Amino acid sequence: MRFVDEYRSPDLILELSSQIKRAVKDRSYRLMEICGGHTHSIYRFxxxxxxxENIELIHGPGCPVCVLPLGKVDEALDLVQTNDVIFTAFGDVMRVPGSKQSPFEVKARGADIRMVYSPTDALKIAIDNPDKEVVFFAIGFETTAPSTALTIKHASALGVSNFSVFCNHVTVGPPLRSIMENECFDIDGFIGPGHVSTVIGLGPYDFVADEFSRPIVVSGFEPTDILESILWLVRLIDDGKALVENQYVRAVRQEGNLAALAAMEEVFEERPSFEWRGLGYIDSSALKIRDAYSSYDAELRFNVKSISSPEPEGAICGEVLIGMKKPEDCPLLGAACTPEYPVGALMVSSEGACSAYYTYVHRLSANSRTGAN
Amino acid sequence: MDTWFSDKEILMAHGAGGKASRKLMDGLISPILSSHGSPPTLEDSFNITNSEIFITTDSFVVNPSVFPGGTLGELAVNGTLNDLSVSGARPEVLTLALIIEAGTESKELQLQLEKIASASESAGVRVVAGDTKVVEHGSGDGVFVTTTGIGTRHPKALLSSHRVRPGDKVLVSGTLGDHGVTILMARGDLDFSSEYLSSDTANLWPLVDVLVSEFGDGVRWMRDPTRGGLASTLNELAFDVKAEIGIDEAAVPVSDAVRGACEILGLDPFHIANEGKLVAVLDPKIAQDALSLVREHRLGERAALIGEIKESPLPVVVCRTQFGAHRTLDMLTGDPLPRIC
Structure with a gap:
């Protein structure tokens, strides 16, 4: 299959692997991949x-489904159950549990919750059902925010009045800064998120190099991409160079996607503060709909009351998210917390560090621990 | 009676063929029935005691009911025939139960009946009894079809997970995921399609017949990996035989169209439903010859040996990637859902 197989060439992968092994010095390299897509690829491949052995990969906060706080899911489900609406959401949000129930469970009891592949699908449902209110549950980083912004603009241009967005979009810079400002911060370099960077470009990562003196390499998602980025990071770290580099040149431009950024700027503004699952409240880390488009803001239309739901006890998601601990350090992993019944944030989506670890490695390592191959 | 099923209500995931389905089966259905005399584990088909007769039953709901490569009617016949076939039983007769929602167009019903009739005729199986119910509009979804199949054991078939041994080879009869991805596309929710995608629905008996006639008890075990995909079927086997199943990812046949769709949607072909493929565990001594024979058959042109059974203290399916790394291949959790990014 073209445009995929080239990046999964076993020869190239093994060559990169041996180049990395030759390049590393006698020291440890703690590298964080920010994006959940990378976490998934690392375990899948x-x-x-x-x-x-001296390269350690630490899984960052970039799984948009995982970092969605329980309270936001509770607010969404409260909205569905107290209003006669068609509620639309991305597929991987459907299984995310709130503090009491998940969208799938509420749907099973009769609520009209529909899975969509894009916010434009939600708008189409609104156009096709003019006598029903249709709400889109918008989540994700700058990767998905532009499509939400364009959909709101489109709805406005068409004069669709029965469509609104429950906006929970977040931005990637602030949680990254929050991790680096933590007193336990101990990471040598970053594998930068690929999809987000197609939108925001490289500029927003300058602070990683300038203020925190760490290199960051924006990477694609295929095995050769990730290995090449790791090779670059090893060299940058050894040379003491804190630079922002772009490995994903086939998709990411220095300035990002200007049209997407303009749409976001027109429709969204920063929230003063937003809660992140596992990380707590982070200033200026999320987007809300501007006054000019407030008629499309579901929070206002349905008077959504803020719900703050405490995290379940025992999980160590926060410490895993900032790289202090690994999924396998958590006492709940595989016992109380599984992809089927996620307790903590990182088990919720297949891109979460714990879910990827559990799905692809956990039982394998259990086998090797007992001496089998 | 050990009913440990703790979920408060039934969700779509309980019907998706993965972990939740297994839990419903093992935690509620089997314990209740077995406490009243049923076998402790209920299989897809059952060999009636002291006889050569096998019985199986299956219900079919699919939306849309007509899709590239097949129809609800063909699925309803082939699915039940295949449950018999992979047990080593030659399908003989079918019964047919229809639950029809009021308001269903007669021509839709007629179309599905014609497909049921032609699929069973071409398999040499007759529909010999049945039942029809009509439910209120809104209480169903078009036509629900239940078929029950009766078959007779192939004289050379000796299929059981108890006969699976370390060193045995795993064969699949062709490309994975064709049916499931075709249905996903045919629903029209996605703004892309492919002329290369088509359901693989097929009656597997002719292939099973050839394989078992030639190799007899060299064929240890067979299944048709439907809902939940090959990953779920192999995990069930790993649990049943308490062994590791090692899969060589590079050997697993998947069409480019299915691979492409799965890449875009963030799905795994190992978790996607098939309706005309079988997975067989073979005595290593006959595995290569069996592969050659299967490949000569029209239902097995892209068959491959994809892995083997290994001694292990823990039941697990391990996939070896093309460049020598490993990952576990877990059962499907819930429904296969497209990922956000």
Whole structure:
């Protein structure tokens, strides 16, 4: 399959792996991949097995489904159950549990919750059902925010009045800064998120290099992409160079996607503060709908009351998210917390560090611990 | 009676063929029935005691009811025939129960009946009894079809997970995921399609017949990996035989159209439903010859040996990637859902 197989060439992958092994010095390299997509790729392709032992991969906060706080899911489900609406959401949000129930469970009891592939699908449902209110549950980083912004603009241009957005979009810079400002911060370099960077470009990562003196390499998602980025990081770290580099040149431009950024700027403004699952409240880390488009803001239309639901006890998601602990350090992993019944944030989506670890590695390592191969 | 099923209500995931389905089966259905005399585990088909007769039953709901490569009617016949076939039983007769929602167009019903009739005729199986119910509009979804199949054991078939041994080879009869991805596309929710996608619905008996006739008890075990995909079927086997199943990812046949769709949607072909493929565990001594034979058959042109059974203290399916790394291949959790990014 073109445009995929080239980046999964076993020869190239093994060559990159041996280049990394030759390049590393006698020291440890703690690298954080920010994006959940990278976490998923690393485990799916077994990339961690191809690295020398002194490279440690730490899984960052970039899984948009995982970092969605329980309270926001509760608010969404409260909205569905107290109003006669068609509620639309991305597929991987459907299984995310709130503090009491998940969208799937509420749907099973008769609520009209529909899975969509894009916010434009939600708008189409609104156009097709003019006598019903249709709400889109918008989540995600700058990757998905532009499509929400364009959909709101489109709805406005068409004069669709029965459509609104429950906006929970977040931005990638502030949680990254929050992790780096933590007193336990101990990471040598970052694998930068690929999809987000197609929109925001490289500029927003300058502070990583300038203020925190760490290199960051924006990376694609295929095995060769990730390995090449790791090789670059090893060299940058060894040379003491804190630079922002772009490995994902086939998709990411320095300035990002200007049209997408303009649409976001027109429709959204920063929220003063927003709660992140596992990380707590972070200033200026989320987007809300501007006054000019406030008629499309579901929070206002349905008078959504803020719900803050405490995290379940025992999980160590916060410490895993900032790289202090690993999924396998959590006492709940595989016992109380599984992809089927996620307790903590990182088990919720297949891109969450714990879910990826559990799905692809956990039972394998259980086997190797007992001496089998 | 050990009913440990703790979910408060039934969700769509309980019907998706993965972990939740297994839990419903093992935690509620099997314990209740077995406490009243049923076998402790209910299989897809059952060999009636002291006889050569096998029985199976299956219900079919699919939206849309007509899709590239097949129809609800063909699925309803082939699915039940295949449950018999992979047990090593030659399908003989079918019964047919229809639940029809009031308001369903007669021509839709007629179309599905014609498909049921032609699929069973071409399999050499007759529909010999049945039942029809009509439910209120809104209480169903068009036509629900239940078929029950009766078959007779192939004289050379000796299929059981108890006969699976370390060293045995795993064969799949062709590309994975064709049916499930085709249905996803045919629903029209996605703004892309492919002329190369088509359901693989097929009656597997002719292939099973050839394989078992030639190799007899060299064929240890067979299944048709439908809902939940190959990953769920292999995990069930790993649990049943308490062994590791090692899969060589590079050997697993998947069409480019299915791979492409799965890449875009963030799905795994190992978790997607098939309706005309079988997975067989073979005695290593006959595995290569069996592969050659299957490949000569029209239902097995892209068959491959994809892995083997390994001694292990823990039941697990391990996939070896093309460049020698490993990942576990878990059962499907819930429904296969497209990922956000």
């Amino acid at each position: 077994g990339i961690h097995e191809l690295l020398p």
